[in-house]
Amino acid sequence: MNVDLHTHTYPASTCSRITYRDYIAWCTAQQVEAVALTNHGDVTDNRKLEHALAAEGVLLIHGVEVSTMLGDLVVLSPDLDYLATFKDVQEAPRPGSVAADAAVVWVHPAAGGGRSGSSYYPGLERLAGPIIDAVEVYNGSWLDDRFVRTAEQIADQLGVARTGGSDAHEPDGLMTCFTEFPDPIRSTADVVDALKRRVTVPHRGAVKARRRFGLF
Numbered sequence: 001m002n003v004d005l006h007t008h009t010y011p012a013s014t015c016s017r018i019t020y021r022d023y024i025a026w027c028t029a030q031q032v033e034a035v036a037l038t039n040h041g042d043v044t045d046n047r048k049l050e051h052a053l054a055a056e057g058v059l060l061i062h063g064v065e066v067s068t069m070l071g072d073l074v075v076l077s078p079d080l081d082y083l084a085t086f087k088d089v090q091e092a093p094r095p096g097s098v099a100a101d102a103a104v105v106w107v108h109p110a111a112g113g114g115r116s117g118s119s120y121y122p123g124l125e126r127l128a129g130p131i132i133d134a135v136e137v138y139n140g141s142w143l144d145d146r147f148v149r150t151a152e153q154i155a156d157q158l159g160v161a162r163t164g165g166s167d168a169h170e171p172d173g174l175m176t177c178f179t180e181f182p183d184p185i186r187s188t189a190d191v192v193d194a195l196k197r198r199v200t201v202p203h204r205g206a207v208k209a210r211r212r213f214g215l216f
């Protein structure tokens, strides 16, 4: 099953141009089974879209993106109240402080922190390693070789899961990168579990979200 693990909507992400209507229309038209909404330190759109999407048969995976001095982290958890405690820019979570039912993805690691202004430098993974469960290898905005190669090397070195996410801020960008899960995803908890089991496969390329007709 293929899931875009990194998307943004307006207004929770003021930088996004994807409205509720766009988001629901795209998911419905593409017959998306599940998609992760990961706005910048704001879960209000998750709360508003969850039920509207469920009515269309689309599962919303819950997450927030947090910009830290290590770079940008996406925290995924079924607990929206927990996710609501994160801010768009803040210090990185301390090792051992992240909730057991949450997973942390270091997104576009080589591109640095979008809102914190932090830069990647070799060796930073030693600081990030203790708090992350996965590395986003394919990000729709950062697909140049040097970003992908560095992310792959970090994932290898840390021995963590790999993900793909569009980081879409425009409707056209949705699902340009995505994560393949070997088992059906029925909840955010299933995503967290798969990341901790390191069974995900990242992909980049054309949309392949359709039900029953996935190419992977």
Ligand SMILES: [Zn+2]
Pocket: 065, 072, 107, 108, 113, 114
């Ligand atoms: Zn970011």
Ligand SMILES: [Zn+2]
Pocket: 006, 008, 065, 167
């Ligand atoms: Zn993002």
